[in-house]
Amino acid sequence: xxxxxxxxxxxxxxxxxxxxxxxxxxxxxxxxxxxxxxxxxxxxxxxxxxxxxxxxxxxxxxxxxxxxxxxxxxxxxxxxxxxxxxxxxxxxxxxxxxxxxxxxxxxxxxxxxxxxxxxxxxxxxxxxxxxxxxxxxxxxxxxxxxxxxxxxxxxxxxxxxxxxxxxxxxxxxxxxxxxxxxxxxxxxxxxxxxxxxxxxxxxxxxxxxxxxxxxxxxxxxxxxxxxxxxxxxxxxxxxxxxxxxxxxxxxxx
Ligand SMILES: [Zn+2]
Ligand SMILES: [Zn+2]
Numbered sequence: 001x002x003x004x005x006x007x008x009x010x011x012x013x014x015x016x017x018x019x020x021x022x023x024x025x026x027x028x029x030x031x032x033x034x035x036x037x038x039x040x041x042x043x044x045x046x047x048x049x050x051x052x053x054x055x056x057x058x059x060x061x062x063x064x065x066x067x068x069x070x071x072x073x074x075x076x077x078x079x080x081x082x083x084x085x086x087x088x089x090x091x092x093x094x095x096x097x098x099x100x101x102x103x104x105x106x107x108x109x110x111x112x113x114x115x116x117x118x119x120x121x122x123x124x125x126x127x128x129x130x131x132x133x134x135x136x137x138x139x140x141x142x143x144x145x146x147x148x149x150x151x152x153x154x155x156x157x158x159x160x161x162x163x164x165x166x167x168x169x170x171x172x173x174x175x176x177x178x179x180x181x182x183x184x185x186x187x188x189x190x191x192x193x194x195x196x197x198x199x200x201x202x203x204x205x206x207x208x209x210x211x212x213x214x215x216x217x218x219x220x221x222x223x224x225x226x227x228x229x230x231x232x233x234x235x236x237x238x239x240x241x242x243x244x245x246x247x248x249x250x251x252x253x
Contacts, residue, residue, distance in 0.1 A: 001253045002019075002250050014030060016049075017109060019107075025052045027055055032064060032071055051076065052068070054076060055139065056079075066086055076094055078097065082123075101114070110128070111126055113125070116145070116148060117186050118142055118187075125139065127155065133205075137158075138161055139159065140161060141188070141189060142186040144196075153201045154202045154204070160210070161194060161213040162195075163188035163190060163215050165218060166183065168217075168218045191219065198232060212241075
């Protein structure tokens, strides 16, 4: 199994997981032409995708899904709560409803959704598996839960939200209401909380750790990496960071 990010942050997210002949995209917050160009950059075409799994309705995740899926007739997988936000003319035949506690398969890839605290209607995040290795992804959550940690424990690869540095957020230019929303229990994880979450997990099989969904306004890659390396007692160079413009290159799990 291998995975790559097409870009990560508040301006758009998309990640691709590949196992055997199956490729699944998680979220699509980019316009169709941009998504196509980003896929080409990692050696893929739209028709290579077996489906798009969606986490929640926020524009940086769902914003590009409908047009892309309609243009290339790609199946999408969404919770009922997220499906409410699809455009009315979206073809029902392409929609597969996800139960947030029930694993399912797309081709060779096992997909385990799990609910997360975030200010959306029915948000989930996903663990992807191929029977041998597991990749856990959490890009939008306000706080950790026992269930989240249970799902992410034992994974071989993790992509974890490090949205902001709490001091940068609080001393920055955002209005106080927005600061409270972002830092709240249904907002986004700050670096220290993300690091504490990963520290709590069973990391005995962990080979890849990538910080994702960094705020360009309220974070710096080195702060996210410092927080993770400090909490985990590992080399800074071992920790990856997903960028808004390029995501990150393919990683073999
Ligand atoms: Zn969100
Ligand atoms: Zn987001």
